[in-house]
Amino acid sequence: MKRPLPQIPGPIGVFDSGYGGLTILSKIREVLPQYDYIYLGDNARAPYGTRSFEVVYEFTLQAVQKLFEKGCHLVVLACNTASAKALRSIQMNDLPKMDADRRVLGVIRPTVESIGDMTQSRHIGVLATGGTIKSESYPLEIHKLFPDIQVSGMACPMWVSLVEYNEAQDEGADYFIRKYINQLLEKDPLIDALILGCTHYPILLPKIRQYTPEGIQVIAQGEYVAHSLEDYLRRHPEMDAKCTKGGNCEFYTTEAEEKFIESASTFLNQQIDVKRVSLE
Incomplete structure (x- = not known):
């Protein structure tokens, strides 16, 4: 039986199958530096681009569930494949059962x-x-x-x-x-x-x-996704109130931490700490 999801305010979740979503995260943090973020990369199972709709949906749903469990009320799918193959199903079929007040947005x-x-x-x-x-x-x-x-x-x-x-x-x-x-x-x-x-x-x-x-x-895409998120939070003050604002960012990967840190340097001009998680 799944544990109840935390209801106190939490960070904004950003998910990608690998590292590409870091380009989105960087632009979001430029536009909205005051918020807290959790980045989750399913690097162990990347790439998603060649996988079936069913598998991408299953993997993406697992990632969204994990981010919700970590306190996120709002999750951005910073992955075109997940946005294309999973977003609509999660929004229509899963969110009402998981927590109707939480939101998942895409990049398309x-x-x-x-x-x-x-x-x-x-x-x-x-x-x-x-x-x-x-x-x-x-x-x-x-x-x-x-x-x-x-x-x-x-x-x-x-x-x-x-x-x-x-x-x-x-x-x-x-x-x-x-x-x-x-x-x-x-x-x-x-x-x-x-x-x-x-x-x-x-x-x-x-x-x-x-x-x-x-x-x-x-x-x-990064700039447009970032400004769209800024607009979304302005139009939805009830969601904005559920997003903590400490300027922090945590990183999680399903792969080896060392590999993520090494490859993430291609996308981020900063030293990061990353923790490994399992989605299955």
Whole structure:
């Protein structure tokens, strides 16, 4: 039998399958430094991008439950695959049973809301994992808000691995980055804005910009997610009151602590302590 969830105010939870969500966390902490945060990376079972809807949902639900148990009333899924494959089910089916007053937010909607003013041609490209592209979450969300925008997606195998294995700046990365950008632009030469639909991809930004033609805007998610969260807390003072404000951040991983600390240095310019947890 599960223990009752703590009801006193607690930190904001940020979850990702691996390290990519640290790019989101960094931007959130820039915009909202006063809050407390818990970051949880399911590094032992990453990547999620190639896994089925059922497995991503199961893993994500376990992570949300863990963050709730640690006192979070609000959890951000800083992972496009989890946002695409699990968010809606958790919001509709699980939250009412777990605690109807808690909230889980994703990264796709805030990104989509920002693009209306960024495209003149009304042709958008999405670079993401195979799982996110296959889910069609971006076209579906974009067409709800902007039915006139044409959306073309391209799965980018290898990009997450380039980041996770600290090869983002290596010459070998150039081939894979150029390849998928070129393939996407061949699908639709009218694209004038590119959404980076994976939280790992901002680490590749220098090379992505190098191989993206001039006049095409590259949209990284962190800034938009951070400002969307700021707006959400302003509009929901009852949730804001449940979020503690001490400027602290704790880190948890399902992998070895040493491995997380070493790889996290790619994403964070600070020394961190991390604890290992099990989600199963």
